[in-house]
Amino acid sequence: MSPLPLPQRIRQLSQTTLALLAFLLAAMLMVTVAYAAALVIEARTDKVVTERLVEAKIDWVTVQADGLQVRLTGTAPNEAARFRAVNMVGSLVDSSRIRDGLDVIPAQAIEAPDFSVQMLRTEDGIQLIGLMPETPGEGAMTELALAEAAAALTPGTELTNMLESANYPAPETWGPALAFGLEALERLERSKVSVGASQVKVTAISDSEAQKRRFENELRAIAPAGVQLVLDISAPRPVITPFTLRFVVDAEGARFDSCSADTERARSQILSAATTAGLSGRPLCTIGLGTPTPRWAEAVSLAIRAVAELGSASVTFSDADVTLLAGSDVSQAAFDKVVGELETSLPDAFSLTSTLEQKETATQGPAEFTATLSEAGDVILRGRLTDEMQREAVDAYARAAFEGAGVLTATRVDATLPDGWPVRVLAGLEALAEVDHGSLLVRADTVEVTGVTGSQETRGRITQILSGKLGQGQTFQVNVRYDEALDPIASIPTPEECAADVNGVIAQTKITFTPASAEIATSARPVLDALAAILVECPPMQLEIGGHTDSQGSEGGNQALSQARAEAVLVALQGRRVDTSGMTAVGFGEATPIADNESEEGREANRRIEFVLKGVQAAAGAAASAGAEAAPVAGDPGAEAADGTETVAPPANPAAAPETEAGPDGEPVAETVADAAPADGEAAPVAVAATAEGPDFSGDTSPSVAPTEKTIRPLPRPEGLASQESP
Known part of the structure; x- marks a missing residue:
């Protein structure tokens, strides 16, 4: 067969090529359509699944459609959440198409609970409630040991034990905190002690301000290191019997010999009237129970205005008995006018007796x-x-009154002495027993007590004794001077005062070190000696010695260097016989600069040692308010800042912020400050723990006379009202 002609072969090849090209184009079209369909399916699947998960608020799953497959990735919070997400996607697409790539957050170990014990002590017994570790640790009390120790505190009463235990390790400070809480419960008969691993809170009631301060000092002294102590100890208002007030205006000025009020508002009203009458400073005015009438402040204010108008007079309140004594330089006309107005204005409950002192003409001395x-x-x-x-x-x-003293009696008998002489003598001896040393003079017309005391309330207490024992219409004088050296509490510095003195020394001269080392420089030894001299006189306290550096060098190196320097200071103080049991050394490195590290002066300021008082309520932020409540009449004159819950460094200048104390109803209370000048020949008043005494009355010679007869019979005091001395 002869080959095809060339043109035919070309035509035949073209048809084959065209058929092949057509097939390729059809195949590409089908692939494109399939790919587009796959993309549509993927997008649709992704959208539907994502919307369903969002509606179920499952936002931690990422959905990725890959052909007919749906891949899930993400981290589930727990196995149950993962199972729920997979099931939800399985309800939308065939489960065989789901590829689960979800992870689950590893399960965490159950944290140990916060161990705490509440201990409540009342007259009915002790209640224990809380959660303790089953294994308390070496030296710490078990649940049974705590119950037995608490029951021993109140024998004869039933212990309510609602303690439970958990099998978790005890924190490091749990044992010391629990032992301290039990010690506090033993000292405080009416208290609630809440013990935690890092904090012990003590809420209690004391009998007096003096007892309150003693409890606070004792507990702070034995508080374990590393445990924050929160104190809330209150003292009830005293019952003042008789309810006494005495206001005098003479050549030395206006003053209170004794001041009592029933409410904060009444005290403010009384002090306002006294200030208008010429009183200066912040006198001691006790808020207590036992006022004979709610109109006490009104009556006292009227009497004070009457004394101010006379210009030379004194007024004495003993319950509802009012005695007004005008000086011999007051005219009869002025006396009659003032007394008439006062008698008309006084509330009905009060009985007024008034006397105009006559000039002495007799020459013979009295008995x-x-x-x-x-x-x-x-x-x-x-x-x-x-x-x-x-x-x-x-x-x-x-x-009996001067127990332990040698008593020499050199008296003679005189049957002509006036009636009431024995009562005046015994009342005077009782008043003299209130002072540290002094003298008593008893005459028919007066009883005079002169002396020196270590308590700022003694003058008011003597006024109460003489006013109550001598009766209405009798004259007495109180010339008592306060001496801080005799005050056993004022001589002991408080932790806040100690910290302020320490920071005062540091503010003047820094503790320096050899460069780039923790070796204390030789030049810093006088500073350490000065600090030791302060701290050896201070009570045990929780003090943080903080080391600080500049920013030069590595952060880790600065941290280690500051820690070593703080520890070096702690060791140096210990070597100087300072009690460092409550002190801790902490290195802060470059974390807390006080100046710019870009300059040499700033870097020098940042390289420092600081002392910060820990575990006490900060008193620096509380402002003392005028006319605020002071301590009770016959108790400890000192006051201390209420235990609060936050701890701050005391100011470098302790005089920059007055200290405050918490009154019976929880309000901040300003302490008394002496403003009056001392009498001739007497020492100037001395500040006592941010509290100064009131005006010095040691030179007071003005008599205080009560009436010889009553014009209006006062209302009787309620029966059964116990006579209780001010704390």
Whole structure:
């Protein structure tokens, strides 16, 4: 067969090529259509599944469609959440098309609970409730040991034990905190002690302000290191019997010998009237129970205005008995006018007796009884007594009132002495027993007590004694001076004062070190000696010694260097016999600069050692308010800042912020400050723990006379009202 001609072969080849091209084009079209369809299916699947998961608020799953397959990725919070997400996707597409790539957050170990114990002590017994570790650790009490120790505190009462335990390790500070809480419960008969691993909170009621301060000092001294102590100890308002107030205006100015009020508002009203009458400073005015009428402040304010108008007079309130004594330089006309207005204005419950003092014309000396209490504690009794029986009674009473003192009785009998002489003598001896040393003078017209005391409330207490025992219409004088050196509490610095003194030394001269080392420079030894001299006189306290560096060098190196320097200071103080049991050394490195590290002066300022008081309520931020509540009349004059819950460094200058204390109703209370000048020949008042005494009345010679008869009979005091001394 002959081959086809060339043109035919070309035509035949073209048809084959065209057929092949057509087939390829059709195949490409089909692939394109299939691919487009797959993309549509993937997009549709992705959208539907994602929308369904969003509606179910499952936002941790990522959906990726790959052809007919659906891939799920992400991290589920737990296995249940992962299972729920897979099931939900399986309800939308075939489960065989799902590719599960979900992870689950690993399960965490159950954290140990916060161990805590509440201990409540009342007259009915002790209640324990809380959660303790089953294995408390070496030296720590078990649940059974705690229950037995608590039951031993109140024998004869039933212990309510609602303690539970958990099998978890005890924190490191749990044992010391629990032991301290039990010690606090033993000291405080009416208290609630809440013990945690890092904090012990003590809420209690004390009998007086003096007892409150003693409890606070004792608990702070034994508080374990690393455990924050929160104190909330309150003292009830005292019952003042008799309810006494005495206001005097004479040549030395206006002053209170004694001041009592029933409410904060009443005290403000009384002090406002006294200020208008010429009183300066912030006098001690006790808020207590026992006022004879709610209109006490109104009556006292009227009487004070009357004394100010007379210009030379004194007024004495003993419950509802009011005694007004005008000086001999007051005219009869002015006296009659003021007394008439006062009698008309006084509330009905009060009885007024008024006396205009006459100038002395007699030359013969009156009958006297004197008693002298020396600084050594010896008592000498001289003068006249009515009979032998009274002499024996006075001698026995003096030996009981001045217990431990040597009593010398050198008196003589005089049957012509006026009525009431024995009462005046015994009342005077009781008043003299309130001072540290002094003298007593008893005459028919007056009883005068002169002396020195270590308590700012003694003058008010003596006024109460004489006013109550002598009765209405009798004259007495109180010339008592406060001496801080005799105050056993004022001489002990508080932790806040100690911290302020320490920071005062640091502010003047820094503790320096050899460059790039923790070796204390030789030049810094006088600073450490000065700090040790302060701290050895301070009570145990929780003090943080903080080391700081500049920013030069590595952060880790600065941290280690600051820690080593703080520890070096702690060791240096320990070597100087400072009690460092409550002190800790902490290195802060370059984390807390106080100046710019870009300059040499700033870097020098940042290289420092700081002392910060820990575990006490900060008092620096509380402002003392005028007329705020002061301490009770016959108790401890000192006051301390209420235990609060936050701890701050005390100011470098301790005089920059007055200290405050918490009153019976929880309000901040300003302490008294002395503003009056001392009398001639007497020492100036001395500040006591941010509290200064009031005006010095040691030179007061003005008599205080009560009436000889009553014009209006006062309302009787309620029966059964216990006579209780001010704390």
